[in-house]
Amino acid sequence: xxxxxxxxxxxxxxxxxxxxxxxKVANTADGGDDxxxxxxxxxxxxxxxxxxxxxxxxxxxxxxxxxxLSMNAAYNVISGTDAIATAADNAEISIAAVKxxxxxxxxxxxxxxxxxxxxxxxxxxxxxSFGVSDTMTLSVDGSSVTITAADVLAITDASLDxxxxxxxxxxxxxxxxxxxxxxxxxxxxxxxxxxxxxEGTGSQTAANFRAIAKDRGSRDIDAxxxxxxxxxxxTTDSNIGIIIGNGEQVTYSTADNTARGTYLMVTLTADTxxxxxxxxxxxxxxxxxxxxxxxxxxxxxxxxxxxxxxxAANATASNSEISTDIYPNQSRLDxxxxxxxxxAATSNAVSxxxxxxx
Numbered sequence: 047x048x049x050x051x052x053x054x055x056x057x058x059x060x061x062x063x064x065x066x067x068x069x070k071v072a073n074t075a076d077g078g079d080d081x082x083x084x085x086x087x088x089x090x091x092x093x094x095x096x097x098x099x100x101x102x103x104x105x106x107x108x109x110x111x112x113x114x115l116s117m118n119a120a121y122n123v124i125s126g127t128d129a130i131a132t133a134a135d136n137a138e139i140s141i142a143a144v145k146x147x148x149x150x151x152x153x154x155x156x157x158x159x160x161x162x163x164x165x166x167x168x169x170x171x172x173x174x175s176f177g178v179s180d181t182m183t184l185s186v187d188g189s190s191v192t193i194t195a196a197d198v199l200a201i202t203d204a205s206l207d208x209x210x211x212x213x214x215x216x217x218x219x220x221x222x223x224x225x226x227x228x229x230x231x232x233x234x235x236x237x238x239x240x241x242x243x244x245e246g247t248g249s250q251t252a253a254n255f256r257a258i259a260k261d262r263g264s265r266d267i268d269a270x271x272x273x274x275x276x277x278x279x280x281t282t283d284s285n286i287g288i289i290i291g292n293g294e295q296v297t298y299s300t301a302d303n304t305a306r307g308t309y310l311m312v313t314l315t316a317d318t319x320x321x322x323x324x325x326x327x328x329x330x331x332x333x334x335x336x337x338x339x340x341x342x343x344x345x346x347x348x349x350x351x352x353x354x355x356x357x358a359a360n361a362t363a364s365n366s367e368i369s370t371d372i373y374p375n376q377s378r379l380d381x382x383x384x385x386x387x388x389x390a391a392t393s394n395a396v397s398x399x400x401x402x403x404x
Contacts, residue, residue, distance in 0.1 A: 179278025263377030
């Protein structure tokens with residue numbers, strides 16, 4: 047009769063040795079990275095004519111800016127004309143456009159004149175008035191602050207009327223919580239994608255301010271906005287009118303309570319992956335001086351902005367995201383840095399067996 051030595055079968059070996067019967071270790075070596083393809087995005091001011099050349103080809107001219115880019119609700123979008131498509135194909139790139147880039151929302155505070163937005167139309171005070179037990183909550187793309195009458199009274203600038211004092215209290219509360227104020231609850235300069243700014247001087251008839259996206263690309267287009275007023279015990283103490291809109295329109299309708307800008311974003315993407323053969327170079331190369339240069343981009347618009355990103359997925363120094371920084375000022379959806387591939391490391395997998403002996 048054959049007896050097996052049990053210790054040989056049950057030894058919990060982590061390396062090959064005399065007692066090992068079966069040892070399997072999965073490969074944990076770096077699997078490498080595929081090459082990434084360049085994407086460059088530009089904000090085009092439609093008040094100026096433009097031409098774009100890429101990889102030595104005319105993509106569209108100033109004439110095409112009118113004929114090839116069709117007007118749609120006061121904003122241009124590339125209409126997919128055969129001429130532009132053919133030029134892009136000849137340049138070995140693809141081209142796309144998004145309207146409403148550089149998004150923002152506009153908020154207006156005034157004496158109430160409509161019940162469509164969040165306003166009270168009953169027996170209210172005669173002029174704009176924030177009651178002693180009222181509250182107001184501003185929500186910008188999920189981040190919010192709430193102010194009370196005490197916050198408004200803390201605004202001691204004698205040049206401000208009540209409406210602009212409410213505006214100042216809202217912006218102050220936002221900056222304290224989200225923009226590195228005296229006692230911020232989050233490290234907002236790195237975590238929050240929005241900033242608030244005065245719009246105009248304001249008056250008893252209107253005190254305007256904006257929520258402006260730090261990323262001027264496509265990421266925050268149509269982000270939701272709200273500004274709600276809650277009355278205190280006595281309705282006759284309050285008269286708050288609220289209107290929310292954006293760069294496209296500002297109306298009493300709640301349908302435009304989203305962020306939209308006034309720029310066209312044009313995006314060029316190379317056909318070939320990697321940095322060496324990229325037909326459009328990369329972000330940081332600037333606007334080509336010689337507009338016929340291969341592997342470069344040139345724009346003649348006198349007021350364009352190239353969107354930014356420093357994220358290089360294949361570069362060890364760049365690809366570790368930091369939990370305290372979401373890079374709110376970069377357009378990482380719209381800009382990709384081209385990189386060559388990284389080869390996989392030698393496999394460290396182990397497959398050793400004496401099972402056949404049993």
